[in-house]
Amino acid sequence: MAVRSRIKTLKIDGRDVSAHEDETILQIAEENGIFIPTLCRIEGLSLIGACRLCLIEVKGWNRLVPACHTHAEEGMEVFTDTERLRNYRRMIIELLFSEGNHVCAVCVSNGNCELQYLAQRLGMDHVRFPNMQPVRKVDMTHERFVLDRNRCVLCARCIRVCDEIEGAHTWDMRGRGIDARVITDLDIPWGDSETCTSCGKCVNVCPVGAIVEKGRAVGEMTKRKDFLVYLSKMREAKK
Amino acid sequence: MKKVTVATVWLDGCSGCHMSLIDMDERLLELAEHIDIVYSPLVDMKDFPEHVDVAIVEGAVSSSEDFEKIHKIRAHTGILVALGDCAVAANVPAMRNPFKVQDIEARAYLENVDLQPQVPDQVVPKLRPYVRPIHEIVKVDVFVQGCPPSADTIYYVITELVAGRQPDLINRTRPGA
Numbered sequence: 237m238a239v240r241s242r243i244k245t246l247k248i249d250g251r252d253v254s255a256h257e258d259e260t261i262l263q264i265a266e267e268n269g270i271f272i273p274t275l276c277r278i279e280g281l282s283l284i285g286a287c288r289l290c291l292i293e294v295k296g297w298n299r300l301v302p303a304c305h306t307h308a309e310e311g312m313e314v315f316t317d318t319e320r321l322r323n324y325r326r327m328i329i330e331l332l333f334s335e336g337n338h339v340c341a342v343c344v345s346n347g348n349c350e351l352q353y354l355a356q357r358l359g360m361d362h363v364r365f366p367n368m369q370p371v372r373k374v375d376m377t378h379e380r381f382v383l384d385r386n387r388c389v390l391c392a393r394c395i396r397v398c399d400e401i402e403g404a405h406t407w408d409m410r411g412r413g414i415d416a417r418v419i420t421d422l423d424i425p426w427g428d429s430e431t432c433t434s435c436g437k438c439v440n441v442c443p444v445g446a447i448v449e450k451g452r453a454v455g456e457m458t459k460r461k462d463f464l465v466y467l468s469k470m471r472e473a474k475k
Numbered sequence: 476m477k478k479v480t481v482a483t484v485w486l487d488g489c490s491g492c493h494m495s496l497i498d499m500d501e502r503l504l505e506l507a508e509h510i511d512i513v514y515s516p517l518v519d520m521k522d523f524p525e526h527v528d529v530a531i532v533e534g535a536v537s538s539s540e541d542f543e544k545i546h547k548i549r550a551h552t553g554i555l556v557a558l559g560d561c562a563v564a565a566n567v568p569a570m571r572n573p574f575k576v577q578d579i580e581a582r583a584y585l586e587n588v589d590l591q592p593q594v595p596d597q598v599v600p601k602l603r604p605y606v607r608p609i610h611e612i613v614k615v616d617v618f619v620q621g622c623p624p625s626a627d628t629i630y631y632v633i634t635e636l637v638a639g640r641q642p643d644l645i646n647r648t649r650p651g652a
Contacts, residue, residue: 333564337570338650339566339567339569339570340560340622340649340650340651341560341566341567341622341650341651342567342570343651346651347651352649352650352651355649355650356645356646356649359645361563361618361620361644361645362557362563362564362608362610362615362618362620363564363608364610366607366611367564367565367569367572369569369572369573369605371573
């Protein structure tokens with residue numbers, strides 16, 4: 237058995253908790269039943285801290301930090317649900333809605349969407365920012381799958397699962413800021429990709445209706461995410 | 476006790492929200508004891524009244540007529556309710572936004588018409604360049620998401636407003652519900 241790291245004691249939302257020093261605040265919170273919203277994080281893939289939904293406040297620290305990338309320290313006092321955090325989180329969700337074309341009513345993932353779930357859970361009753369109505373390309377060239385960039389939230393789960401689990405690295409990100417978009421191979425049509433194995437892992441980890449199976453109608457696209465935890469656990473065991 | 480005056484308005488939407496309103500079934504009779512529907516697609520009244528307590532508006536702001544209407548409604552209304560995803564977020568009507576109005580008109584009135592193709596220049600209201608949710612045009616007091624919001628949700632909203640309370644909708648509805 238591997239030697240575990242040292243135990244730290246800290247406070248989360250006023251509750252005394254203890255944890256290993258190599259654990260993140262996000263892991264500790266989840267072990268203790270404390271909800272911290274996440275979007276780019278998915279169990280079984282590396283952490284990139286991109287979505288900023290898991291931002292937390294730490295007493296004495298003058299900036300907000302992502303819970304997925306912050307480790308436990310002795311005596312630290314963490315706050316996960318302050319007015320300031322609730323405001324920022326709602327704002328992040330609203331900005332995601334405003335910079336894409338998310339029309340839940342006609343989306344195949346309606347009712348099975350992590351963005352939609354978070355919008356409700358974080359109290360978004362409307363989007364305060366004007367919609368940017370971007371013109372984004374839909375790629376229907378793959379035999380079985382569709383990429384609709386209008387619904388993409390740039391969580392990069394597809395990129396990570398393809399690289400880290402499938403080992404194909406078909407997906408990548410191109411452009412910066414508002415121009416950022418996911419691409420296949422060197423930005424060629426998905427159907428022409430020579431690296432894609434058509435395994436469908438990207439479909440199943442996509443939190444929204446951006447990467448989906450063809451032939452699904454509104455609300456019909458349900459995704460299976462449990463395979464990922466299983467695969468990464470089996471690999472750990474092999475090592 | 477004086478009844479609460481209610482208007483319901485249909486802008487650029489599919490009328491599904493009004494269907495959901497009617498779907499309250501026998502609860503409409505119960506509501507009728509507390510509210511008077513003074514203006515609605517369901518009521519034969521041509522002009523928006525001088526004052527209504529609550530205006531429930533379905534649909535996005537898409538045409539010049541919608542634009543004038545929503546300003547008029549706001550000026551003569553106590554509490555303005557944006558009902559459904561089109562009113563709250565522009566939703567499906569806004570899917571025309573990436574296209575030019577000229578191209579949309581050509582598609583609808585010229586390309587697909589065999590007999591005397593022409594773009595109407597009277598009676599049919601002019602489309603505005605972009606479809607917008609109501610709160611980008613005038614102040615909205617209550618946002619009711621859903622496509623359409625369920626009859627239960629609408630019943631809850633109306634009964635809360637009649638009771639003088641602000642409806643708390645977060646756990647009752649969501650976009651696309």
